[in-house]
Amino acid sequence: MPQLRKDPVLGRWVIIATERGKRPTDFAHDRERRRGGFCPFCEGNEDKTPPEVYASRAKASKPDRPGWDVRVVPNKFPALAIEGELERAGEGMYDKMNGVGAHEVIIETTDHDAELAEQSAEHIALILKTVQERMVDLQGDTRFRYIQFFRNRGSAAGASLEHPHSQLIALPIIPKRMVEELAGSKKYYGYKERCVFCDIVAQESWTRNRIVAENDAFISVAPFAARFPFETWILPRKHDPSFEDIGEDDRLAFAEVLKESLMRMNAALDDPPYNLILHTSPVGEKDLKYYHWHFEIMPKLTKVAGFEWGSGFYINPTPPEDAAKYLREVEL
């Protein structure tokens, strides 16, 4: 079973793969491995993945057979193990526990070559609905405290398979980044008695110089303190702590802004590798006045180097005002 270990200085948890530990030569191999012709996520190859846990499929079709639109399967090489209890323990001064969690893959389409931005807004909404259903289901497991949804596109962004897919990891602890976001937004609320994300939406709607795309319900902006060139956040205009509870209208409205944001990024930057990450409330905290769900899109255009790793300080060579203007004005 994988192990969760805590850094004694920073309180940061890491997942240590204790069983299938990679040896030095495995990394040399990784560097050289190229994509082969076979894809386990394509229609017809359903028996090459673990059995599906969810699918949106034609009524006459059977599980783990063709006939699906979106399909969810456990990750064949999961970062965490679904069976077991946490069993917190010490090791001298250090803290550890069992690496218990869920790791699922959302196969977004049967079309191997259709990037997310090329899907219809309706199909993107179907993918998002699938994510919501899986999140709600995983939240029923009392061991889990945070469900992380993310998407890696391109090998530079960490994707190991080309077929359009995203992932869910259910964690037994609230990750450090979320703890910090919750603490920061709570502190702002304590001072201002307003949600910091609501204030961001208000100021960006007013100044307009960092807007990438928008509709009545959502706004896509280059954040004021963007870490990366062309980093983009999408936020609901009205206060809402949890993504997994949004209804059909909001889902479609969000899909439209997400699609437009990705299309603009792909057009301006020639289909860059990117990460797409959901930030939402922890499990069981539905009514937070100070937290507001949002997505972050981070194209991978620059390398994170020693300075950033050492300091947590980022150098962004493109002002977000310029990035937003390029994205707004690019020809689609």
Place this chain on the structure above:
Amino acid sequence: MPQLRKDPVLGRWVIIATERGKRPTDFAHDRERRRGGFCPFCEGNEDKTPPEVYASRAKASKPDRPGWDVRVVPNKFPALAIEGELERAGEGMYDKMNGVGAHEVIIETTDHDAELAEQSAEHIALILKTVQERMVDLQGDTRFRYIQFFRNRGSAAGASLEHPHSQLIALPIIPKRMVEELAGSKKYYGYKERCVFCDIVAQESWTRNRIVAENDAFISVAPFAARFPFETWILPRKHDPSFEDIGEDDRLAFAEVLKESLMRMNAALDDPPYNLILHTSPVGEKDLKYYHWHFEIMPKLTKVAGFEWGSGFYINPTPPEDAAKYLREVEL
């Protein structure tokens, strides 16, 4: 002048290059640019860098001419501007200030092809002495609160030039990562009345299963909660808050352990790209009982993907105990 901007949720500062802002096409160019034949850091090309601020050179030789062993120059494309005051200001709800700081390059040797690990321990000690002298000098500037020393090797680790070099960035604020390390180690001290790093040194010396290299004064270990495969930390055995104050004996002893740690990593992992980062006390905080300087070496073997970016949670496929064993046992 570059701008420093603060994320209103996380309190994380970023450097925004407002003047030479990169456009979308600049990144496409970056991806394709290969190294040419000309190297501005090689001996004889001293006029291709800004004038040196420090050098260890033959007595008869002149500044910005051949005859040096280690040479320090301002970065030709600095992340921060050396002239000016901070001028903190708001922009609606947001906070910003001028991007004031120093950005220097330590050219470690005249030999274009000599990787740090291949230098003699004596030459490595000379490089470290140079770093110390520059740090002490920069600390005299009252605008600066933290001096970050780091080294990027290989383009995957963010190096844009091949010639062996490292960098110093003097910052007007203490970076987030250091604030967290100081807070975490202070909290541990408050509870235990001992330095957390001293405790790490003691436990690792006792269990011995994560040791990579050591001598009487320093220990090199794979940390218990390593984020990355083959991540290695080097710590002084005795409590010491500030790297920049160590004397000649310690410098040489540290150079020996650093050299051995890098040689083992290079041998085991076939000369991987890596980042080497110093963690030391902020400017003007010399006598901290709870903080202990150390170096972190992070080979770049895996890609940081959406999960890590979103959560701050790392997945390490090689247990540090295994990594340390491979490194200890590799043939040199």
